[in-house]
Amino acid sequence: MKGAARARRRERLPRDERMAEIMVAARQVFCSKGYEAASTAEIAVAAGVVEGTLYRYFPTKRDLLIKVVEEFYEAILSDYEAQLKGVRGTWNRLRFMIWKHLSVMHADPDMCRLIVHELRPWPEYRRSRIFRLNQRYTQSTLAVIREGIAGGEFREDVPLRIVRDMIFGAAEHHTWAHLRKEGEFSPDAAADAITNLIYQGLERRGHPARSSGVELNRLERAVQRLEGLATPRRRKRRSA
Amino acid sequence: MKGAARARRRERLPRDERMAEIMVAARQVFCSKGYEAASTAEIAVAAGVVEGTLYRYFPTKRDLLIKVVEEFYEAILSDYEAQLKGVRGTWNRLRFMIWKHLSVMHADPDMCRLIVHELRPWPEYRRSRIFRLNQRYTQSTLAVIREGIAGGEFREDVPLRIVRDMIFGAAEHHTWAHLRKEGEFSPDAAADAITNLIYQGLERRGHPARSSGVELNRLERAVQRLEGLATPRRRKRRSA
DNA sequence: GCCATTTAATGAGTGCAACTCACTTAGTGT
DNA sequence: ACACTAAGTGAGTTGCACTCATTAAATGGC
Numbered sequence: 383m384k385g386a387a388r389a390r391r392r393e394r395l396p397r398d399e400r401m402a403e404i405m406v407a408a409r410q411v412f413c414s415k416g417y418e419a420a421s422t423a424e425i426a427v428a429a430g431v432v433e434g435t436l437y438r439y440f441p442t443k444r445d446l447l448i449k450v451v452e453e454f455y456e457a458i459l460s461d462y463e464a465q466l467k468g469v470r471g472t473w474n475r476l477r478f479m480i481w482k483h484l485s486v487m488h489a490d491p492d493m494c495r496l497i498v499h500e501l502r503p504w505p506e507y508r509r510s511r512i513f514r515l516n517q518r519y520t521q522s523t524l525a526v527i528r529e530g531i532a533g534g535e536f537r538e539d540v541p542l543r544i545v546r547d548m549i550f551g552a553a554e555h556h557t558w559a560h561l562r563k564e565g566e567f568s569p570d571a572a573a574d575a576i577t578n579l580i581y582q583g584l585e586r587r588g589h590p591a592r593s594s595g596v597e598l599n600r601l602e603r604a605v606q607r608l609e610g611l612a613t614p615r616r617r618k619r620r621s622a
Numbered sequence: 623m624k625g626a627a628r629a630r631r632r633e634r635l636p637r638d639e640r641m642a643e644i645m646v647a648a649r650q651v652f653c654s655k656g657y658e659a660a661s662t663a664e665i666a667v668a669a670g671v672v673e674g675t676l677y678r679y680f681p682t683k684r685d686l687l688i689k690v691v692e693e694f695y696e697a698i699l700s701d702y703e704a705q706l707k708g709v710r711g712t713w714n715r716l717r718f719m720i721w722k723h724l725s726v727m728h729a730d731p732d733m734c735r736l737i738v739h740e741l742r743p744w745p746e747y748r749r750s751r752i753f754r755l756n757q758r759y760t761q762s763t764l765a766v767i768r769e770g771i772a773g774g775e776f777r778e779d780v781p782l783r784i785v786r787d788m789i790f791g792a793a794e795h796h797t798w799a800h801l802r803k804e805g806e807f808s809p810d811a812a813a814d815a816i817t818n819l820i821y822q823g824l825e826r827r828g829h830p831a832r833s834s835g836v837e838l839n840r841l842e843r844a845v846q847r848l849e850g851l852a853t854p855r856r857r858k859r860r861s862a
Numbered sequence: 863g864c865c866a867t868t869t870a871a872t873g874a875g876t877g878c879a880a881c882t883c884a885c886t887t888a889g890t891g892t
Numbered sequence: 893a894c895a896c897t898a899a900g901t902g903a904g905t906t907g908c909a910c911t912c913a914t915t916a917a918a919t920g921g922c
Contacts, residue, residue: 394888394899422880432901437881503739508804541815544796548819551791556784564748575781579788583823634870634917662909672872677910 401439404429409450413492417447417500444504451501452511454493458486459515466522472530473581479523480549481573487557488569495561498554520546527584536584545580552576641679644669649690653732657687657740684744691741692751694733698726699755706762712770713821719763720789720820721813727797728809735801738794760786767824776824785820792816 395403407429411420422443426433440446462482469478487494497512507513523546530536556572559565635643647669651660662683666673680686702722709718727734737752747753764786770776796812799805 397899400899421878433880434882434902435900438899441881443880499743503743505802508802541819544792544812544815544819547795548788548792548816551793551795552784552788553791555787555791555794562745562748572784575784576788579781579784579823580819582825582827583819585822587822637870640870661907671870673909674873674911675871678870681910683909 397439400431400435404431404436404439404446405450405453408446409454409493412447412450412496417496444506447496447501448506448510448512451493451497452515454490455497455512455515459519462519463522472526472533472535473577475526475529476523476581477573477577479526480553480576481569483550483553484557484567484569484572487553487561488567491557491561491563494557498561520550523549530584535586537586540584545584549576549580637679640671640675644671644676644679644686645690645693648686649694649733652687652690652736657683657736684746687736687741688746688750688752691733691737692755694730695737695752695755699759702759703762712766712773712775713817715766715769716763716821717813717817719766720793720816721809723790723793724797724807724809724812727793727801728807731797731801731803734797738801760790763789770824775826777826780824785824789816789820 404425408420408425411425411428414420415424422433422436425446426436429436436446440449465482466475466478469475501507501510501512524542527536527540527542527545531538531540553572553576556567556576560567644665648660648665651665651668655664662673662676665686666676669676676686680689705722706715706718709715741747741750741752764782767776767780767782767785771778771780793812793816796807796816800807
């Protein structure tokens with residue numbers, strides 16, 4: 383009894399390392415085939431272990447996906463709040479958040495598809511860490527709107543929940559085709575359009591002086607011209 | 623050999639009738655348990671047939687769901703366009719469409735959940751009838767926006783696709799908890815809020831004179847930011 | 863009314879994929 | 893060297909979507 387059958391490596395790793403290896407393999411397979419089409423057998427092979435081993439670390443295939451997504455999500459959000467602190471002004475802050483959100487979806491459509499189309503509809507979603515992380519995330523959007531209200535830029539009767547739903551709903555619908563690899567979109571252009579629509583939608587109307595006019599028009603055009611010039615590629619921060 | 627085992631009814635129906643009966647039963651089961659948890663065995667029992675019979679009418683379980691949803695969707699949309707014709711004015715027409723959409727989700731959360739959370743993420747969705755029905759549906763929303771532009775109520779540079787994504791995205795996010803039976807919402811209140819936000823967001827701004835300080839301020843800042851980004855470095859791409 | 867033909871309906875399979883568990887053996891501390 | 897711990901195994905089991913050879917209810921020609 384030997385030959386090919388006996389060729390298995392059988393090297394043993396500490397719990398954390400093996401777990402990490404499985405998660406890397408699982409992410410790979412989930413991303414390339416989607417949740418349903420990814421079989422535990424395939425993930426096991428990719429991880430260099432046998433199927434039963436997966437179940438020593440993750441109670442179910444679903445839990446495995448959840449863990450993989452949690453890891454991804456935490457990495458995304460880790461520096462998010464810090465970055466937001468560096469942006470001033472309601473419009474800019476709003477725009478940054480929307481842009482950031484769209485950019486993640488643009489950069490990692492596979493993982494985002496897993497979150498949005500596979501994991502989120504599950505019943506256990508609301509009990510998962512991802513749900514809570516996401517709440518914190520959308521909360522900061524509302525905080526920006528509240529600042530806008532407090533500062534007098536926005537109306538006082540803004541329906542906060544609806545605004546949040548609009549921003550994230552718009553982002554989701556807009557990126558939908560891209561997540562399925564059936565289309566493209568520009569995070570920059572979309573962020574501008576969404577931000578402007580929301581901003582104008584919330585703006586306090588007929589204040590002291592009436593809005594707009596020649597001056598505004600001129601600036602709006604300048605913005606548009608510059609927006610076109612600013613290549614999406616370049617994101618370097620200008621040193622003070 | 624007889625008794626209970628021989629008690630089967632075995633009555634034969636014409637194709638259409640049997641198909642209809644199966645679809646009624648399937649809808650019932652799908653709605654109450656969700657797609658995954660609904661087993662073909664259970665649907666068969668509910669329809670008063672044996673499992674194999676299902677497969678004489680529907681090639682797969684997925685196809686069965688698709689047919690069930692198509693039937694529902696067509697019923698919903700059948701009189702929709704006619705009703706819309708009876709509403710006058712951009713704001714009213716917009717409001718009617720959003721309200722109608724939300725009302726359907728409110729009235730039939732189970733079916734809507736099947737569409738939004740289960741069926742739509744599937745790869746075959748874009749080839750299904752539902753996709754095309756949905757397109758026609760969202761098209762009519764855009765038509766209303768275009769009327770608004772043509773009539774001078776809305777700005778000319780409205781990003782149509784984004785507006786559509788915002789309306790339907792907002793509706794979807796807003797109804798999300800309700801579809802999962804984890805929350806409630808008011809179609810009327812939500813329709814008002816969304817319509818107003820969109821309407822104000824698209825509105826053509828004051829022709830009159832002076833600009834508001836806030837708006838100017840925002841634009842001035844945007845211009846400054848963009849001036850920084852648009853460095854002289856980049857010229858148009860050289861044609862090959 | 864009787865048989866031939868058609869086809870609705872059956873139900874005992876098949877195959878595949880998630881998940882289990884009694885066992886094996888690589889590492890470790892003494 | 894030796895016992896002990898726990899990582900890893902792989903041959904199951906289970907459950908479900910789906911198949912197919914067979915049965916028999918309706919239909920129609922004579």
